[in-house]
Amino acid sequence: MSAQELITKHLDLWTGAVTKRSSSGRGSNGKVELTGVEKLRELILELALRGKLTEQHAGDEPAEQLIERIATQKANTGNGKRGTPQPPKNETPIPQPFQVPSTWAWVPLRETGLTSTGKTPSTKNASFFSGDIPFIGPGQVTVRGKITKPEKSLSEEGAAHTEEALPGDILTVCIGGSIGKTAKVSERCGFNQQLNKIRPILVESDYLFFAISAKFFQKAIRENATGSATPIINRSKWESICIPLAPFAEQKRIVQKVDELMALCDRLEQQTSDQLEAHETLVDTLLGTLTQSENATELADNWTRLAAHFDTLFSTKQSIDKLKQTILQLAAMGRLVEKGSGDEPAIDLLTEIHARKTALAGEKRIKQPRALTQLDNTQHSYTAPAHWAWAYFQDIADEISTGPFGSMIHKHDYVVGGIPLINPSHMVKGHIKEDSSVSVTPTKAEELSSYQLAKGDIVMARRGEVGRCAVVTDRETGWLCGTGSFVLRFHPAINRQFILLLFSTDTVRDYLTGNSVGTTMTNLNHGILKKMPVALPSAEEQDRIVQKVDELMALCDQLKERLNQAGETRCQLAEAVVEKALT
Known part of the structure; x- marks a missing residue:
């Protein structure tokens, strides 16, 4: 098989084998590496240097x-x-x-x-x-x-x-x-x-x-x-x-042939990039119609149109990630589940939260809350059902406190195997990841006892990737909030997973990031978080939303896993074609 045939016969493989470039942090652009085309470039060079791209001439x-x-x-x-x-020629x-x-x-x-x-x-x-x-x-x-x-x-x-x-x-x-x-x-x-x-x-x-x-x-x-x-x-x-x-004459022929084939790779790469970019734009546009739907009927119509082309649209990891983000946004906007006939009105829950905070303040356990006021339409940051209650985040949370100041704890205070400190880097996908090297002695922990965590607390990053959260479980009870973090405490009726869901949406993340200060390291002001507008559903509806999101996310993860396996297979096939061509 000639080099030209080798390229054209496996054209779909060269253009279809892609992997996501390594990236970290929110805002990564999800760009992909065209693994198949890179393998093709590698194959061209290897064939060229084996004398398989050009003919040998007797007169050379x-x-x-x-x-x-x-x-x-x-x-x-x-x-x-x-x-x-130069040293003498080696014999x-x-x-x-x-x-x-x-x-x-x-x-x-x-x-x-x-x-x-x-x-x-x-x-x-x-x-x-x-x-x-x-x-x-x-x-x-x-x-x-x-x-x-x-x-x-x-x-x-x-x-x-x-x-x-x-x-x-x-x-x-x-x-x-x-x-x-x-x-x-x-x-x-x-x-x-x-x-x-x-x-x-x-x-x-x-x-x-x-x-x-x-x-x-x-x-x-x-x-x-x-x-x-x-x-x-x-x-x-x-x-x-x-x-x-x-031979020198053949070197010239090889260079010419490699240049021709590399130019072909450039065209394949550009065409594939253009197709991926067009696909990404299409996904963004169609998913945008879901979050921009004015009512349930319009949402259902838009979803029906999207579902008809589901296999075509959600064929990359990036598109599935965007689908997951859209699901989170729809959940925060109250578009995933219906209002239950027996649900407590959301305003009643908000009033109950305020009454409990007032009682806690009377016991000197928290500061006296400000008067409860509902927000008007001009203060809403996204659309939500009419039966939800709009309020500032400080009216939903019992308490919002910051971790210890940097002057209170230094790296030289750290020990291995002590009382762990929870910093933003320890908050991973809603859970707390233990780092035994970032901990303090019991004596130092006693000095920082006001920053001790309890089950049901939420720790949130206020530096770096602001908005990253994790829920404190029985295991982490008694651990300490570290610098660069907030501790959020809530009424027992507030579903902690609903709060994590809220802080995972683009709307909330954009609000927090847009109002943070700093260039090399973003830092969220305590007052900005307090004043963030939030739409609160009833406790019963929160539970149903979390359950629905979990179901949909599991389906997305299954779809992504199948894509991962298919992608790995394509990359392995591209590798196998290269290896076979060289043996």
Whole structure:
């Protein structure tokens, strides 16, 4: 099967194998990585370097003769800035990771050009960095082999105190997490000691770039690197890795063919991205009609239209996540369940909460509550049923308190296995995750006893991802609220899961984030949370809403799991096709 047939026969596989990029925190854009197309790019390079993309011509000068001409030219090249003297040719058998055409040859990388390692000029001399010659580090070398604009530029004086790279040279990162990343230089630049350079001699620069970027070479870099936390490959080991060298005329044909096929990959990638973007827009629009429905009849009509295309719309993890968010929003708007005939009016629950707070204040257990007032229509932040009661959040909660000030506890107070502190990072999907290393001694806990937690409390992040919540259970009773958190306490009739649901909606999260302060670390003001408008249903309706949301979320999770399995299968198939093509 030809390379062109291999690509076109598996077109659906290349474009259908996608994985979600790793991301954390709210607001991640859910972008996906086109795994299939990346595998196709990898396959193209591997086939090219096995001589399977182009035909071998009898009239081409064999690689062995090319190697001799390279050695002669290198011998006539001076040392200085253009490269260092090369060791004599190694007579031991050269390892061959795979078979190549008879007119090719395996050679150590050093035998294809002049190598050097970069250097950083003294930063104490400001004049060295006052010019316009780019100074490159690992951060400027991209995954796709491009070099981005650096923060530092050298003067001619500074360039004289570093290694220089010219157009056509190849740079490879030789230290750190991005070890192996490789780029072809397009303009004169200097580079630091975390990069190695090779200047090709009688070898096509693009061909050499392909060889160093290929999977077999990258694997060899990792295998020859030392250090685990910070891998390093020294220049001697890097330049000793062998590459398959094609005759020079065939190198040109290979570069042309690879460029053609990579351009095809670019088109496939763009088409797939456009389709995913259009799909995302369609999902957003149709889900938006649900939350914008004016009444139950309109909601039912909009849902019927959406349900007719369910399999088409919810075919990605991102679309299912958006469906889950829509379910939460509909729940907070009272669109998921009907009013029960025996439900206590929501205003009665609100009045009961206020009466209980007044009684607790009389016992000196909380502060005296302010007068209860219902909000008018202009103060509503989203639509809710008429039988729900609108109020400020401070009227729904018994108490809203903050964790200890930073001056009250420091990291040097932490012990292992003491009384745990609950910080925002410990709140995971509505539950509290214990970290035994973030705890204090019983003596210190006694000093902080006013921040002790009880079953039924809700801890909420007021720094970072504001609005993240978790419910305190029997296990966490007696633990302490940490800095950067609120403690929320409620009337027994308030369903704690309904409160978590509320704080998971975009409407509430946007309100909290939009009213927080800080740029590097958002911080929610205590008064902002108190003044947040909230629609409260009856206790009975809260229970039904939570039950319905749990049912729907379980269905969404099942659907996502099936998609995960299908996605993993597609990626494995793409990997298998690549492996089969190379064996």
